[in-house]
Amino acid sequence: MKKLSIVDIANHLNVSKTTVSFILNGRAQEKRIGKELVERVQKFVDEVGYKPNSLAKSLRTGKSNIIGLMVEDISNPFFSAIARLIEDRAYKNGYKIIYCSTDNDTFKTRELINMFRDRHVDGYIIAPPEGIEDDISSLLKDGMPVVLFDRHLPNVSTDFVEIDNLFSTYNATKHLIQQGYKNIAFITFASGQTQMQARLQGYHNALNESGYKPVVQEIVFNQNEDLIIGPLTTFLKKNKKLDAVFFGTNHVGTCGLKVINSLGIKVPSDLALVSFDDYDVFKLFSPPVTAIAQPIEAIADSVITVLLNKLSTSSQHISSQSIILKTDFNIRGSSKSLIN
């Protein structure tokens, strides 16, 4: 009842395991193995449902058919949606996914990379935290395929998939300004990551053009939501002159809505809202929240396509490519015109 090995197959058919291996790996013709022998082996293998032990296979070949996926936090809807799509595509192409959440913690990420390495994953998909440059570089130096997404590392030359963060916030801020809002705050997580910096820059650019004063509030990320809601509450209580708020991520946005509810702030008459990312919470809030929607499918698709490419061609020569995707700007009730 125990699992069959290639030796069992070989013995039962009175051939050598080499022959079986060649046949199973489609090298029968190349190795000019007799046609009826090939059929005999194939038939028996199908019959007993033999599957090669993938550990042994990996040990010998050095390939594991596993892709390591590192997101910031799998329980964040943005990341879980992307993970889901990547998962599907990967499975369809014969790859499994091992995933984990980095929490944007450099040390944790480093450990996880080492674990993946130890596990001999074939490729890496990473939403990298800051400070992990050296570890990524080291992966690259060893010829490991790595695709970054959601952000990139300026000093590391590798493939990555991102969205046009700067234009997205520039455009959305412009929209607020056109609706007549003048005191627009930008609330975001404190982070030097490229995507956050770009978002901030877009906001600044738009305000500069109009000559309005920027008001930026950075929140320290914390797993405990109360430690986000607290500072947010303080900020909104203090800055009564604001007429609009721009949330830099879906998480900040969600927390922001909770604060707005608890303070009894009316949207958009007291305060207009725009948020980065789009998901059910924003669609179902009253009034629904204007949001920048990231093209989840396109991101996942690009990421996995780039990685699969690298895995199949193992072309060291092709220099890294970066893919920048457009976002959708979904205007809803939370940023209605002041002038009507």
Add this chain to the structure above:
Amino acid sequence: MKKLSIVDIANHLNVSKTTVSFILNGRAQEKRIGKELVERVQKFVDEVGYKPNSLAKSLRTGKSNIIGLMVEDISNPFFSAIARLIEDRAYKNGYKIIYCSTDNDTFKTRELINMFRDRHVDGYIIAPPEGIEDDISSLLKDGMPVVLFDRHLPNVSTDFVEIDNLFSTYNATKHLIQQGYKNIAFITFASGQTQMQARLQGYHNALNESGYKPVVQEIVFNQNEDLIIGPLTTFLKKNKKLDAVFFGTNHVGTCGLKVINSLGIKVPSDLALVSFDDYDVFKLFSPPVTAIAQPIEAIADSVITVLLNKLSTSSQHISSQSIILKTDFNIRGSSKSLIN
């Protein structure tokens, strides 16, 4: 620059790899290996940062230190939250997680189980779809540790973690009745899974006690949300006499809210709401939705604890245990009293 193997270590120190292996696996004392030799080996291993090749290790020992986690859909907040917590606990205990989404598809699940098996995972955590009984039984027969959660399989005797579904819906339905609602519909995904059946039963029990007529609408699950929203819209348009609706899952609930918004139904004056599961969407809706909150942490904790136990003791003798956890009932504005 390539990775060191145990042979390299052994050669460099002029000892046999057996000795190195014993030392590294903490069997030095048992094998009475000299104290200073142990230290010499340890020191060198630390120095060069040698890590045993886990594939080779797994091949030899049959253990992979990987746990297979199969949820219904990783992009569902309930499952992603649990996955996240399980992930953390697993990593802390030296286990990695391979996860995947079953889509409640029996065939897909069967393939995934085979894949996990092939990958030699040490244990399984599964939210099982119907029809997968035989595959689970076969795992158990082969002595694999399996823990089910969110639902169980009546004909399979294995450990599982669930919540008290029947009481939860019974209690919530009672609440609606006490608030004066009489025409209460229950909308849920068509499914014979134990948790869904129990939820339905709880609803029926409460209505029976009061003599009100049950109205049950089953929706066929689909990845494409429009195919859920469509039938839901039809249903709510047809049944104008309803004064309350009970959503059987967070997903149905979210879709339900979208329909309610698009139809312009006023909550709770036109229609009171209660939903199973609790998450940000329900808290931030206006008015906030009364919901049954599952104890996410407790579920994740129980699941991983039970599994780790089975993994460490490998006690075939202990009969399976089932853990039933209590839920929280969060009463909010969407189910306010009719009588005031």
Add this chain to the structure above:
DNA sequence: AAATGCCATTAAATCGATTTATCAGGCTAT
């Protein structure tokens, strides 16, 4: 003095595959 036991260590087998190198036999060309 031979036998036994203990100590500290190691050689060799094993896990289950892939891959390299080899082989026996028949045929062709010099």
Add this chain to the structure above:
DNA sequence: ATAGCCTGATAAATCGATTTAATGGCATTT
């Protein structure tokens, strides 16, 4: 006749660990 070349297949090496069985040397027992 013999060297060389296909053909069709396989023996043996390899991946990098764990584990079983064995070893040589020394002290102790009979």
